Amino acid sequence: MSLLAKLILRVLAVVALCLACAGAWTMVEANNAIKREVVATADRMERESRNLAWREVMFPGNEGSHAKLAFPEWRSSDTLRIVGPGYCVRLEWTGDVPASICGGGPESGTAPAWFVKLNDLLFGAFEPVERRVMVGRHEVGSIAAQADAGAAAQQAWRQVSVVVGVASAMAAAIGLLTVALIGHALRPIEIIIRGLKLLERGDLSVRLPDFAAREFAHVARAFNELTERLALSTEQRAAVTRRLFEVQEDERRSLARDLHDEFGQCLTATRALAAAVASASLKDRPDLSESAREIGVISEGMAATLKSTLSRLRPPELEDIGLEQSLEHLVGSWNARIGPGSGPRFQLKVHGGLQDAPAEIALTIYRLAQEGLTNAVKHGAPQAIAITVERRNAPEPQITVTVEDDGGGASVEPVGNQGQGLLGLRERVEALGGQFLAEARGRGVRLAAALPLKSVGAARATSEAA
Structure with a gap:
């Protein structure tokens, strides 16, 4: 995997981690806000109920500690106004049947099932908040405020989706910008790799430009110094090699000349002497004549070998007739x-x-x-x-x-x-x-x-x- 791909994957991992943290933080804040709203709803209903109780006390025919308060319908517009959507209140007057009211019902839309399960798993059910309604020193009723589970999950989902959506858009924009910047910053690596490949093929004239980034500029200077030293050492080695081959050719010419002048003449004399001995002893000493002829044959073979050796040591045709x-x-x-x-x-x-x-x-x-x-x-x-x-x-x-x-x-x-x-x-x-x-x-x-x-x-x- 390329370095650019690894960096992109790491950026995506960091972005995903940030989105997860943002979503978790939003869920925590949403649940804390719901709990605070439940407490605030219970407090508002307690104050409203206490005011209603005081007004009933002032009605004629309701004196005495055991007088029953004949309250009117308390589900008025004023009461509904102080109960927010998704929250329910249960009011129980002393001696009366408990009555409940929910503020406008859940908002439109529902949270995904997996989010509802995750929210319940992390935060559990919301505990009701209870308040007592006091008139003077007498308790005339009790209030219990509680958040609706579905509405609470929907509210949390709405906040999480908004925050995560905005964060995702920002993260995508930042990620694209980061990828573009990383790709532009790593562009010198491609130039360096091309230079290394040329150097591998033996091109010692390759040089890297002076990059703007300080780190890549150091690499470029080190690469250029290395290629210069390699070019210099290669030229020096080639010069020494050429000189060695020149000395070798000189030695070959000298050896070929000595072999031709000394050994060649000896072989020629040997063949002539063997031919003379063979001719003179043909009648009196046929065995000696045969040995002389064998010496002549051997000398001719040696002369042929010498000629082949001389042609390998020093090709005279190059100087005489051309390549x-x-x-x-x-x-x-x-x-x-x-x-x-x-x-x-x-x-x-x-x-x-x-x-x-x-x-x-x-x-x-x-x-x-x-x-x-x-x-x-x-x-x-x-x-x-x-x-x-x-x-x-x-x-x-x-x-x-x-x-x-x-x-x-x-x-x-x-x-x-x-x-x-x-x-x-x-x-x-x-x-x-x-x-x-x-x-x-x-x-x-x-x-x-x-x-x-x-x-x-x-x-x-x-x-x-x-």
């Missing part, structure tokens, strides 16, 4: 080595001109093609291996190279001493500001790299500065 022709020669040598009909077929597709490819990129492309072919044959059983090199000018000038086979090789770089070829290719490509990918594709493996041409000058300048 495209060197790749054609590489593919042709593999086809010739495997032989027709006895193994996989190697294909090369070139789109766009590669004549002006910088030396670093040309060498990296050649090494990637060379390692891709070796990896496909060594770790799988492909029937077809294709190398595709394409120059693109949009959205930015770059050269892409892909080596793909159908034989189920290994695209994951093994741990330990194996898999150094793919690891070295990745380091070569990333050192030039490019991207490298090794993945399974169908039954085979696909190696792909994209090398931007514009980064070569900057990479060379950084390397020289380092």
